[in-house]
Amino acid sequence: MPNQIVAVRNGSKPAKRGRRRQKYSRALIHENLELYAIMLPVLLLIFVLCYVPLYGQLIAFQDYTPGAPILSFDGQTQWVGWKYFNQFFTSPYFGRVVSNTLILSFYNIIFGFWIPIVFALLLNELKNLAFKKFVQTASYLPYFISAVVVAGMVLSFISTDGIVNDLRALTGAKRIDFSTIPSYFPMIYTSTNVWKSFGWNSILYLAAISGIDPTLYESAKLDGANRGQMVWYITLPMILPTIAIMLIFQVGSILGSNTDLVLLLYNPAVYDTSDVIGTYIYRYGLLNGQFSFGAAVGMFTSVMNFGLLFIANTISNKLTNYGLW
Amino acid sequence: MLTKAKEMNNKIHEGSKAVDAVIVFLMILVCFITLYPMYYVLILSVSDPLEVAAKSVYFWPKGFYLDSYRVLCTDMKMWNSYLYTVIYVVADTALMLLTCVLCAYPLTSKHLLGKKFVVAFLLIPMYFGGGLIPTYLLMVKLNLYNNIWAIIVPGAFSIWNIILVRTFLNSIPETLREAAFIDGASHFKVLFKIYLPLSKPILAVIAIYTSVGVWNSWFNAMVYLPNENIQPLQLYLRRVLIDQTVNLAQLPAAEVEAAVRKQLSNMQLKYAMIIFTTLPIIFTYPFFQKYFVKGVMIGSLKG
Numbered sequence: 072m073p074n075q076i077v078a079v080r081n082g083s084k085p086a087k088r089g090r091r092r093q094k095y096s097r098a099l100i101h102e103n104l105e106l107y108a109i110m111l112p113v114l115l116l117i118f119v120l121c122y123v124p125l126y127g128q129l130i131a132f133q134d135y136t137p138g139a140p141i142l143s144f145d146g147q148t149q150w151v152g153w154k155y156f157n158q159f160f161t162s163p164y165f166g167r168v169v170s171n172t173l174i175l176s177f178y179n180i181i182f183g184f185w186i187p188i189v190f191a192l193l194l195n196e197l198k199n200l201a202f203k204k205f206v207q208t209a210s211y212l213p214y215f216i217s218a219v220v221v222a223g224m225v226l227s228f229i230s231t232d233g234i235v236n237d238l239r240a241l242t243g244a245k246r247i248d249f250s251t252i253p254s255y256f257p258m259i260y261t262s263t264n265v266w267k268s269f270g271w272n273s274i275l276y277l278a279a280i281s282g283i284d285p286t287l288y289e290s291a292k293l294d295g296a297n298r299g300q301m302v303w304y305i306t307l308p309m310i311l312p313t314i315a316i317m318l319i320f321q322v323g324s325i326l327g328s329n330t331d332l333v334l335l336l337y338n339p340a341v342y343d344t345s346d347v348i349g350t351y352i353y354r355y356g357l358l359n360g361q362f363s364f365g366a367a368v369g370m371f372t373s374v375m376n377f378g379l380l381f382i383a384n385t386i387s388n389k390l391t392n393y394g395l396w
Numbered sequence: 397m398l399t400k401a402k403e404m405n406n407k408i409h410e411g412s413k414a415v416d417a418v419i420v421f422l423m424i425l426v427c428f429i430t431l432y433p434m435y436y437v438l439i440l441s442v443s444d445p446l447e448v449a450a451k452s453v454y455f456w457p458k459g460f461y462l463d464s465y466r467v468l469c470t471d472m473k474m475w476n477s478y479l480y481t482v483i484y485v486v487a488d489t490a491l492m493l494l495t496c497v498l499c500a501y502p503l504t505s506k507h508l509l510g511k512k513f514v515v516a517f518l519l520i521p522m523y524f525g526g527g528l529i530p531t532y533l534l535m536v537k538l539n540l541y542n543n544i545w546a547i548i549v550p551g552a553f554s555i556w557n558i559i560l561v562r563t564f565l566n567s568i569p570e571t572l573r574e575a576a577f578i579d580g581a582s583h584f585k586v587l588f589k590i591y592l593p594l595s596k597p598i599l600a601v602i603a604i605y606t607s608v609g610v611w612n613s614w615f616n617a618m619v620y621l622p623n624e625n626i627q628p629l630q631l632y633l634r635r636v637l638i639d640q641t642v643n644l645a646q647l648p649a650a651e652v653e654a655a656v657r658k659q660l661s662n663m664q665l666k667y668a669m670i671i672f673t674t675l676p677i678i679f680t681y682p683f684f685q686k687y688f689v690k691g692v693m694i695g696s697l698k699g
Contacts, residue, residue, distance in 0.1 A: 095509075103509050105583045106502035110514070113499040116553050117521065124526020124534050137533065190426065193419050196411075202423070208682050209427045212434065215681045217612035219630045220670050223637025224433055227663060234436060237451050270430065278693045298411040331615055335638055349528075356529045357619065369527030377523065 131155060131367035155367035164351065172347040175333070176325040178257055183265040183272075184321060188314065190269060191276035192302055207277075210270030218267070222335035225263050226250055251340040260336055260345070264329070275317070279310040315393040323380030326372045348372055434678070441465075441667040448664055464668035467644065474669070476625065477632040484547050484628055485610045491552035492606045493599055499553075500561035501587045504568075518555050528619070535620055546620035547628070551610055557602050560694055564598040565591060601691040604684050611677065629673055637666055644669065 129141050134149040141148060159165060190210065197203040213221065228234050229249040236246040249255045287305050296304070330349025337345035348368065356365015380395075388394040440448055444459030452458060468474065502508055503515065526534070540546045568591060576586045614630035621627050636642045644665040 099507060099509075102505075102507055102583065106505055106508050109583065109587065110499050110502045113495045113553060113558075114514075114517070116495065116549075117518070117555065119538075120531075120534075120550055120553075121521035121526065121555075124530040125521075125524060127526060127530030127534055130530065130533070137536070193422060196416075196419050197423065198416075202420075206423045206427055208685060209430045211688075212430050212678065212681070215608060215612075215677050216434070216674055217614070217630050217633075217677075219612075219614050219634045219637065220674055223633065223666065223670060224437060226638060227666065228433070232663070234454075240451075266429070274689055274692045278689065298415065334615075335634070352528055357532060362529050362533060365529040366527060369529055373525060373527065380523075 128366055128370050130363050131370045133363055135363040155364045159368050168346055168348055168351045171344060172326055175329050178261040179264055180321050182261055186265055186269045187272035188276050191273040195280050213267045214271035218331055218335060221267055253341045253344040256341045256344045264332055276310060279313040283309045312393040315387045315391050319383045319387055319395055322383035323376055325379055326376050437667045437670050441664055441671050464664050468668055468672055477627055477629040480626050481629040485607050487548045488551040488610045489603050489606045495553040496557045496561040499558045500565055501591060503562045504565045522555055541620055542623050544626055547616055561598055568594055601687045604687050605691060636669055
């Protein structure tokens with residue numbers, strides 16, 4: 072009797088008398104020990120390098136000096152609450168830094184988001200497969216050139232004796248040093264960024280397009296649709312999920328994604344339009360050693376980004392029924 | 397089969413010839429935009445310095461002078477960076493393959509207890525990061541600062557890749573594993589004797605992603621490696637091309653060379669450096685195309 076009750080409760084097969092009574096047999100435990108042993112080194116690595124810094128974020132609320140413990144109960148850590156957050160919000164650079172970050176990110180979305188999509192759509196229309204492959208391969212060459220080399224090339228091209236000024240001189244214009252004029256920076260940065268990434272980003276859309284059932288196109292053709300209509304009524308709706316997800320990702324990193332390239336392209340003369348949150352944290356938080364301040368700004372950024380991600384995902388779910396979760 | 401697909405493809409995309417021409421023209425423009433900058437750098441680096449100074453080089457090289465490259469070959473700091481970059485690439489690629497496989501395999505077993513927690517454990521850091529400052533402080537505390545492990549250890553794993561490998565391993569039929577169990581094999585044996593050989597496709601993808609990524613990386617090195625002797629190539633390039641703290645024209649060399657070198661502009665030397673360090677990538681990436689595309693496709697299906 073007791074065996075059957077146990078069996079019904081666990082939902083497993085009725086246990087033999089005396090033997091596999093427990094849900095977790097010894098064999099299962101042994102197997103799990105082995106599986107966890109295999110995973111353990113990596114899980115440990117992830118814990119140390121991904122989770123421990125999360126705990127280190129606490130210094131954003133402290134007056135941290137290197138060597139001081141982060142968590143102690145004997146008054147060694149000095150908690151200062153929102154002091155550094157306030158310092159950031161009231162800093163004279165707050166407005167500049169946040170607006171630059173937002174502006175550069177928006178430019179990136181406005182120009183950089185649709186270009187890979189349009190490129191993928193156009194590429195898809197090419198009939199000569201060899202030419203198509205060639206264009207595709209050429210389009211992601213910039214992705215494989217390192218950011219340092221790309222920035223080096225750009226800075227050289229826009230310098231006073233670089234090719235851009237050479238071409239301008241041919242038309243009689245005066246040579247300008249574009250790299251030191253703040254108003255040119257957003258354009259230089261955005262075009263470099265889009266140039267470097269549009270080919271690679273288009274791969275995803277091309278993959279999505281190639282997965283569309285060709286019979287849809289055939290029946291549309293029988294109904295008399297031309298190419299433009301086929302793109303608008305078939306291709307685009309079919310890749311809408313991919314587009315939505317990519318857009319959500321872009322929105323979710325508005326405040327943080329552009330540090331690398333900006334760091335390579337900017338210089339003090341153009342901080343007015345180029346200093347973004349990431350570079351600000353790097354200079355003040357790291358180079359200047361204001362660790363608590365840097366951590367506070369960083370935490371502000373991640374929380375904001377997550378909030379934006381959440382909002383973008385919710386909107387996408389409401390509008391198109393697609394989202395990250 | 398292939399011609400039928402091609403036929404179908406061509407039929408679908410039938411349209412006005414004018415539109416076809418416009419599209420082809422646009423695509424040629426795209427090729428020009430993506431290929432010309434590098435090409436310009438190349439022809440400038442091998443051209444006669446006098447022609448370069450006269451600003452007459454745009455579409456083909458004028459003269460053929462390899463002096464810039466000869467000067468570069470004497471740059472010991474560059475060779476040193478090259479060496480360390482190779483070390484970082486090899487170490488990190490090997491470690492990445494190992495960590496991916498070790499972490500992904502147990503996640504494919506139906507018997508794993510607490511699988512949901514492990515997956516959550518892996519997914520959370522993808523949304524919440526520690527930030528630059530806390531990570532920096534941790535690396536210093538762990539003695540990973542200013543030595544080669546500062547690059548190798550963080551680069552040895554990637555949660556995204558683990559998930560990629562898991563998706564791939566999930567497609568290997570369970571029956572293989574069950575048959576091995578009946579024969580008395582442990583999970584360890586199953587992993588290394590059955591799953592690993594079958595994972596060659598995804599491992600190739602990850603190996604290439606990782607190699608390219610490490611080759612091109614510089615930010616971590618900038619933050620954690622003040623010691624110039626162990627800096628990777630991209631960081632050295634940054635000093636040359638952007639910080640301008642390395643003046644290539646002042647490299648020590650023979651007297652004869654020095655006279656020639658005075659004519660070479662700093663720009664040509666820099667361009668030669670760019671070509672010299674980027675050529676390996678340019679020559680190899682077209683052959684690995686199918687791997688990248690496959691990686692993107694598997695990654696997008698992760699769901």
